[in-house]
Amino acid sequence: MTEVAENLGQIKQAMAAASERSGRSVDAVSLVAVSKTWPVEHVQLAVDAGQMVLGENKLQEGQVKIPAMDPAIEWHYIGGLQRNKVRKVFGLFQYVHSIDSMKLARYADGVAADMGIVPRVLLQVNIGGELSKGGFELDEIRAGFSELVALEHLEVRGLMCIPPAVADPDQVRPFFRAMVHLKDELETKHGVSLPELSMGMSGDFEVAIEEGATMVRVGSSIFGARNYSPR
Ligand SMILES: *Cc1c(COP(=O)(O)O)cnc(C)c1O
Numbered sequence: 001m002t003e004v005a006e007n008l009g010q011i012k013q014a015m016a017a018a019s020e021r022s023g024r025s026v027d028a029v030s031l032v033a034v035s036k037t038w039p040v041e042h043v044q045l046a047v048d049a050g051q052m053v054l055g056e057n058k059l060q061e062g063q064v065k066i067p068a069m070d071p072a073i074e075w076h077y078i079g080g081l082q083r084n085k086v087r088k089v090f091g092l093f094q095y096v097h098s099i100d101s102m103k104l105a106r107y108a109d110g111v112a113a114d115m116g117i118v119p120r121v122l123l124q125v126n127i128g129g130e131l132s133k134g135g136f137e138l139d140e141i142r143a144g145f146s147e148l149v150a151l152e153h154l155e156v157r158g159l160m161c162i163p164p165a166v167a168d169p170d171q172v173r174p175f176f177r178a179m180v181h182l183k184d185e186l187e188t189k190h191g192v193s194l195p196e197l198s199m200g201m202s203g204d205f206e207v208a209i210e211e212g213a214t215m216v217r218v219g220s221s222i223f224g225a226r227n228y229s230p231r
Pocket residue numbers: 034036057078079162201202203217218219220221
């Protein structure tokens with residue numbers, strides 16, 4: 001068995017254990033394997049081990065890997081999305097986690113309309129209120145939500161967050177909990193369903209699952225530590 005396959009097995013086990021601990025069904029949580037920075041041959045090891053949902057944070061990497069790999073793979077775009085990349089991202093990826101402003105949402109809706117598609121998207125929330133991070137501020141998503149769910153060419157499936165970096169995974173728990181509260185609040189107030197909560201990465205996916213994540217985005221624990229320097 002390859003190391004990637006072994007890592008995947010361990011992550012799946014840890015996901016199942018976290019689901020059980022919190023009284024949730026094991027299939028309530030899906031794994032997005034984040035393959036960013038890794039070449040096709042290395043990513044293929046995860047596909048060979050049965051992982052058919054992959055995540056990338058750069059269009060350029062998707063443009064290389066997506067056409068080269070099994071067309072049955074579901075690709076998730078998880079990175080910051082610039083307007084001039086929206087059309088190409090929608091053309092390649094099946095899911096976008098990072099709609100992070102009203103302006104981008106309106107623009108993306110127009111592009112999707114023009115393309116004749118209704119892509120599945122998540123709204124990224126700056127749950128830690130960090131100046132350096134993208135995402136809707138809480139007051140912004142509350143104020144704009146009725147417009148967001150009314151956009152006819154975006155299927156808003158839920159919320160996504162990247163919480164502040166902390167030393168101990170337990171310190172992120174309040175942020176994950178705040179995401180669940182926000183989701184509940186928006187659902188109740190607007191009478192809609194937001195089935196997906198994308199939260200949790202290598203260092204904190206178990207905590208995220210305990211709190212209610214339905215998608216975890218795990219990269220380095222599957223593929224290995226990333227090396228950005230040669231790029
Ligand atoms: C890179 C990345 C991940 C995965 O991070 P790891 O710590 O390697 O698991 C998850 N989400 C986003 C948005 C990322 O950019």
